[in-house]
Amino acid sequence: MDRYYKKKFVPLALPALILFVLVIVIPFVMGVIYSFTGWRGTYFVEGEHFWESFVGFENYINAFKTKKFIDAFVYTIKFTLVAVIVINVVSLAISLLATSLNKGAAAYRTIYFLPSLLGGLALGYIWQFIFEIVFSKILFGEEGVISIPALCNMTQDNTKALFALVMLVTWQLSGYMMIIYTTGLNSIPRDLSEAASIDGASALQRFINITVPMLMPSFTIVFFLTLSRCFMLLDQNIALTDGNFGTRMLATQILRTTRDSSPPDYGLAQAQAVIFFVLIAVVTLFQVSVTSKKEVEL
């Protein structure tokens, strides 16, 4: 039987392979090559003249000399660190609350999930209004309900905008992550917790010693999803601050590098993109290997 399938392998897998090579493999390899060349504007030297445009590591050195890139790098890491923690705490808390409900949890979950269906750009515009008008004038302004300067004009300050972005992304993604945690929680056998309860374990002890270890597979996935999504965040960043006040995330920085100089410096942008890839690959692989080691088998 294996032979039968092997004979059909090439024709059936070929469309996928062609798409994959055309859209991912070739562009990825070319991208790495481009990062070592002075690719500017729409003009790229190919064929025999290729070596004339070869610049070695110049683009990489320039990238680390570009203040905007360094700032975006640091900003992305700061944002990701805060956002991953906040999203996970919020989504796990909501999921724990909803699963301890006797009935009616499904209706709440339906509501919580809604924002994650909507586009980052559209939501970003709504939140821009909330931060600029509702927060700054009605709720936390000088004449507002309660004056909290830290929550005013959040989109016009580097540090405040980071937390504004965290709020927006938490509001948007928590429902999605909650669904994944809920699936994990529901797959934990009830008798484990009941047995521990009879043995006199407190709710906190049960949570730490039963729920957390049993939930490890969900942690692996949610950490992976939140990490990669926060690292690659673009739409919300553009909608909320458009990268002004030094709030560019790496994805925005790579997109805007070609606008920062004339003619557009694709070589420099591409070098930043390669660094971006290495950063994401290293961090997510490290995370997956650490959290999946902690998964327990039943």
Place this chain on the structure above:
Amino acid sequence: MLMKGRRKAGQIVLHIVLLLIAVCTLLPLAFLLFNSFKSNNEIIETPIAAPSAWTFKYIIRAAEQINFFKAMGMTFLLTAISVGLLILISSLAAWVMVRSNSKLAKIMYLGFTAAMLIPFQSVMYPVIDIFEKLGLKNIPGLVIMYGGFGLSMSVFLYHGFIKSVPQSLEEAAIMDGANIFQVFFKVVFPLLKGTTVTVIVLNGMWIWNDYLLPFLVIGNRDGVKTLTLELYFARLTSGQYGNPWELIFPAVLVTIIPIIILYIFLQKYIITGVAEGAVKM
């Protein structure tokens, strides 16, 4: 009795907390709804109140400005064709990859999985460059690109599920003389329904809302754009005259209404799709 009473009180407190979270979730969307019926002045002066009059003036004007019906039709077609292509190609590939169990299949699987770590930004400039040279910097090209970018995850999901599907049914069909496509579409594909829902939901959500790829491929050229792209350009041009929220709010509203309607009818499938997708990863 005391235990029972305490438990009941606990449930009520839980309901109150969950209700508050639900209100926080829905409030921004309520602002959106209310402010879509107001003039710019009214929005700034009474941003959180219900509108003084429920006039559809601003919604109609915004819908006209972003070419709502054209853009929605285009976004729908783009999403549907891209997702259809993805389902067909990735399910077939994943199936023969699992069944043939050859070295080549394993290498391919490894390649697909590894590619999930590649961020879009790392390949976007070369992709656009290549597609421009191929004369595909257009809407058909966009479908092909979505096919390529969604492939890794879709193959991964199908691959994971097909491994657990017994081979005996297919073998029986092959013995009966069915050809390979009959075997796949009549025997195998119906069994993959759950995974197909996940593939549709995860890719559909992403392609429908995507901003960057249509921006790079279509940009601000004349002609039909996607909804997200229309919204982006509406915001960009409106920003030149301060903040005409009377355009932005109704424009955002009309772009998200199709998704909300879809969600109301298909919420069960959408939520299961997301949950199943996570389990298989």
